Amino acid sequence: MEHYNMNLNLKVWRQKNSNTKGSFKMYRVENISSEMSFLEMFDVLNEQLIEVGEDPIAFDHDCREGICGACSMYIDGKPHGPWHGNTTCQLHMRAFKDGDTIVVEPWRASAFPVIKDLVVDRTAFDRIIQAGGYISVNTGNAVDGNALPINKDKADASFDAAMCIGCGACVAACKNSSAMLFLSAKVSHLALLPQGEPERKSRVLDMVAQMDKEGFGSCTNTGACEATCPKEISISYIAQLNSEYLLAGLTKE
Amino acid sequence: MLDAKIPSGPIENKWTDYKGHCKLVNPTNKRKLEVIVIGTGLAGASAAASLGELGYKVKTFCFQDSPRRAHSIAAQGGINAAKNYQNDGDSTFRLFYDTVKGGDYRSREANVYRLAEVSANIIDQCVAQGVPFAREYGGLLSNRSFGGVQVQRTFYAAGQTGQQLLIGAYQALERQVALGNVTQYSRHEMLEVVIVDGKARGIIARDLVTGKLERHFGHAVVLCSGGYGNVFYLSTNAMGSNVTAAWKAHKAGAFFGNPCYTQIHPTCIPVSGDHQSKLTLMSESLRNDGRIWVPKKQGDNRKPNDIPVDERDYYLERRYPAFGNLVPRDVASRAAKERCDAGYGVGTSKQAVYLDFASAIERYGKIEVTKQGRDANSATHEEIITLGKQVVKEKYGNLFDMYEKITGENPYEVPMRIYPAVHYTMGGLWVDYELMTTVKGMYALGEANFSDHGANRLGASALMQGLADGYFVIPYTIGNYLADEIYSKAISTDHEAFVEAEKKVADRIHTLMNIKGKTSVETFHKRLGKIMWNKCGMARNEKDLQEAIVEIQALRKEFWKDVKILGEINEFNPELDKAGRVADFLELGELMCKDALLRKESCGGHFREESQTEEGEALRQDNEFMYVAAWEFESESSWKLHKEALNYEVIKPTQRSYK
Ligand SMILES: Cc1cc2nc3c(=O)[nH]c(=O)nc-3n(C[C@H](O)[C@H](O)[C@H](O)COP(=O)(O)OP(=O)(O)OC[C@H]3O[C@@H](n4cnc5c(N)ncnc54)[C@H](O)[C@@H]3O)c2cc1C
Numbered sequence A: 001m002e003h004y005n006m007n008l009n010l011k012v013w014r015q016k017n018s019n020t021k022g023s024f025k026m027y028r029v030e031n032i033s034s035e036m037s038f039l040e041m042f043d044v045l046n047e048q049l050i051e052v053g054e055d056p057i058a059f060d061h062d063c064r065e066g067i068c069g070a071c072s073m074y075i076d077g078k079p080h081g082p083w084h085g086n087t088t089c090q091l092h093m094r095a096f097k098d099g100d101t102i103v104v105e106p107w108r109a110s111a112f113p114v115i116k117d118l119v120v121d122r123t124a125f126d127r128i129i130q131a132g133g134y135i136s137v138n139t140g141n142a143v144d145g146n147a148l149p150i151n152k153d154k155a156d157a158s159f160d161a162a163m164c165i166g167c168g169a170c171v172a173a174c175k176n177s178s179a180m181l182f183l184s185a186k187v188s189h190l191a192l193l194p195q196g197e198p199e200r201k202s203r204v205l206d207m208v209a210q211m212d213k214e215g216f217g218s219c220t221n222t223g224a225c226e227a228t229c230p231k232e233i234s235i236s237y238i239a240q241l242n243s244e245y246l247l248a249g250l251t252k253e
Numbered sequence B: 001m002l003d004a005k006i007p008s009g010p011i012e013n014k015w016t017d018y019k020g021h022c023k024l025v026n027p028t029n030k031r032k033l034e035v036i037v038i039g040t041g042l043a044g045a046s047a048a049a050s051l052g053e054l055g056y057k058v059k060t061f062c063f064q065d066s067p068r069r070a071h072s073i074a075a076q077g078g079i080n081a082a083k084n085y086q087n088d089g090d091s092t093f094r095l096f097y098d099t100v101k102g103g104d105y106r107s108r109e110a111n112v113y114r115l116a117e118v119s120a121n122i123i124d125q126c127v128a129q130g131v132p133f134a135r136e137y138g139g140l141l142s143n144r145s146f147g148g149v150q151v152q153r154t155f156y157a158a159g160q161t162g163q164q165l166l167i168g169a170y171q172a173l174e175r176q177v178a179l180g181n182v183t184q185y186s187r188h189e190m191l192e193v194v195i196v197d198g199k200a201r202g203i204i205a206r207d208l209v210t211g212k213l214e215r216h217f218g219h220a221v222v223l224c225s226g227g228y229g230n231v232f233y234l235s236t237n238a239m240g241s242n243v244t245a246a247w248k249a250h251k252a253g254a255f256f257g258n259p260c261y262t263q264i265h266p267t268c269i270p271v272s273g274d275h276q277s278k279l280t281l282m283s284e285s286l287r288n289d290g291r292i293w294v295p296k297k298q299g300d301n302r303k304p305n306d307i308p309v310d311e312r313d314y315y316l317e318r319r320y321p322a323f324g325n326l327v328p329r330d331v332a333s334r335a336a337k338e339r340c341d342a343g344y345g346v347g348t349s350k351q352a353v354y355l356d357f358a359s360a361i362e363r364y365g366k367i368e369v370t371k372q373g374r375d376a377n378s379a380t381h382e383e384i385i386t387l388g389k390q391v392v393k394e395k396y397g398n399l400f401d402m403y404e405k406i407t408g409e410n411p412y413e414v415p416m417r418i419y420p421a422v423h424y425t426m427g428g429l430w431v432d433y434e435l436m437t438t439v440k441g442m443y444a445l446g447e448a449n450f451s452d453h454g455a456n457r458l459g460a461s462a463l464m465q466g467l468a469d470g471y472f473v474i475p476y477t478i479g480n481y482l483a484d485e486i487y488s489k490a491i492s493t494d495h496e497a498f499v500e501a502e503k504k505v506a507d508r509i510h511t512l513m514n515i516k517g518k519t520s521v522e523t524f525h526k527r528l529g530k531i532m533w534n535k536c537g538m539a540r541n542e543k544d545l546q547e548a549i550v551e552i553q554a555l556r557k558e559f560w561k562d563v564k565i566l567g568e569i570n571e572f573n574p575e576l577d578k579a580g581r582v583a584d585f586l587e588l589g590e591l592m593c594k595d596a597l598l599r600k601e602s603c604g605g606h607f608r609e610e611s612q613t614e615e616g617e618a619l620r621q622d623n624e625f626m627y628v629a630a631w632e633f634e635s636e637s638s639w640k641l642h643k644e645a646l647n648y649e650v651i652k653p654t655q656r657s658y659k
């Protein structure tokens, strides 16, 4: 792979805190190596800002391996940027060329208020899980792991849904700020397993109710969520969620 | 000598006897007892959920925006358990034996045995929670093998085992939050422990969004704050992983065990430049199929595929014919360093070796052709390679993708370039059999304690330990302590101990902010990392370690004079958070060097150049060093050494050999 260096213009959203209004600010970074990750480019920019005495740009990140779900930048109009099935931290500068101007914003959704700059509050996702995104089993209550064989295809499908990293890109991509892809991934993860069966109905009803309470919008099937999801969670889980929800509603005592 | 309070009796009865005799707390009293859990990784989330289920009033803290993002989420390969589902001769004893041997005879037998004993329950618990482990077509759980063992006991969920286990524990935790048994504090950082009459009674935490300090009372404090590999700046750990919680506990009286024991993982993507912020692991499972080599000629600049097979040095296969590419991590890492130092390294930096899948692709391709009922010779080379690549993709696809995203190179076509990187810390807070530190009522679980892995951890054993500690050990051992606390009323956070602790934290933050120097936190962290890596890394010697101590002391002085932190105290300020962590690393680094200096032997991940065999292998000095070094903090740069003798009653220590 040929490496190259580039100079870039960055248009970055700056916002002091949730009570103040934000705005874009232009920055320039030079000699950025194509081998850097996008966040390493931000590290360079931040060191530059510290040098001149300007507050560094706040952004969420931790693992930088595409798995913790912390990183969350809206880059050139797309959550997590131009690469398909990718997180912000795994985006590398080879995706850009010399002279590019890159626009970087936080996730935008009323259920995800901005904390500072590019950092938003995603605790609504925790509360949705609290509403029923689990199997009620206390420690020590389990039977032998192999006492309950599970069809491999089902287990694999459940795993595919369980890969969701809770990043919120689906919400940020959706014009209605719907959290349906996130929610459906959790519901499907658990509904596809026999262990999830006893709480199947109450789970979906309670989680959907919580989602509505948090102020996420409704789903109009635009598919923007699936297209942007770094873990390529399939939109078919939303269909599954809908039928789970319907069934649960109809058969509720 | 330190007393680990190991129960008497035969090793296989110790834990059962302990559980049968430890004190209990009745349900009504549990509701009056408050427990603080720092950290929501596998250790913390499992502990908090289990304690909440038991009825204790629990508070959890993590610095990320959600408990689900704790660093455990990044674990790839798998989790060990002595289930013997494969009927291949596994047992509690064998897992116990492998772990003690893998740790180069520097761990405590009784703890390791208990770990092996509860390992099977962990898998059951996780399955019940809905963790989607990999399964066979018959619907039963699947296993794979990992380094340093001869049985298949590793359970996994593709390359995302840590994620799935943590999501399971997180969901159990959220359920307790919903039930009101646990209160969750995210984006909070613990910055001090509060000690009243010699017992841990609470913490001071900072709300990272508002910058405000908070006081929290607890009848006990359980630290599950993870490892300190980031003292090296570059490591496979998450960016935020740090030693601060453990370090504050240490300075408040908890002894620090074996700080110099560091695990350097052999297969990580190499450093590509000065901008590098972290290193990415390529799972140990790859060594099942990848072959490691360097050119036979020094400074060979040809492309890897242009170097004929007979001009390649498959140095692990050459040096360790019995284990080949699957030698334990410490051995593989040192061998890579040896080749690169001798001038055989590859890539632009020359600090890398090849991990090559070409032979595996061909081998699998031929098998696939045979599976189609054809003679392998009847297929074209191209056909074989195409089929082989599909098999490799199924096994390691996500890792290959990750490699390509980072390096821009296609590992199906050209060998991966890899180099060792800091990965895990076996050292940590010293704990006794009950996982209690030397401060009463303060516990340490998971990677934060000095743990069950001795001087080297085997793959897939950290997840096992974190969950063993949290689900199955602490629920019993903490009861044994809290049973005597039922008459202790909650202490008001107006108590002078809280006031003092908060003042200490506030003063330190003010001092940091008012230095207003010229150098960024990041710069100091990088410089510390370089000292640690060069002088307290894969190979250590007396001269380097002595120099490192002086250099770290000087760097620390400079930090406190010249660090530049912008922004304000009472706002979201990641630079300030980082500054506090780096300040603690600057103290820990010194202790690690001191510990490494004292231990004039090589064992596991700790390699002292002065103590090696003629063939360059690690040489233990059991007569002198068969102990845990537990350090008591006295004052800046001054520690007192305590020893816990390691008595091997069941396993007889021998020189490890993988030839
Ligand atoms: C890339 C990678 C792959 C790995 N793969 C495997 C594997 O396949 N198998 C295996 O067995 N092991 C593996 N390991 C090791 C294993 O993942 C870790 O040792 C283990 O997950 C640590 O868990 P923990 O609960 O002790 O700590 P962590 O998961 O690190 O959690 C620490 C918690 O403490 C919190 N915290 C820390 N300090 C503070 C503070 N001051 N205040 C408040 N909260 C704080 C954090 O927010 C976090 O919630 C891997 C490690 C890495 C780096």
Ligand code: SF4
Binding pocket: A163, A164, A165, A166, A167, A168, A169, A170, A171, A181, A182, A185, A228, A229, A230, A231, A232, A233
């Ligand atoms: S569904 Fe995809 S985009 Fe949405 S939170 Fe999960 S991983 Fe992120």
Ligand code: FES
Binding pocket: A060, A061, A062, A063, A064, A065, A066, A067, A068, A069, A070, A071, A087, A088, A089, A090
């Ligand atoms: S930083 Fe963890 S997913 Fe990007």
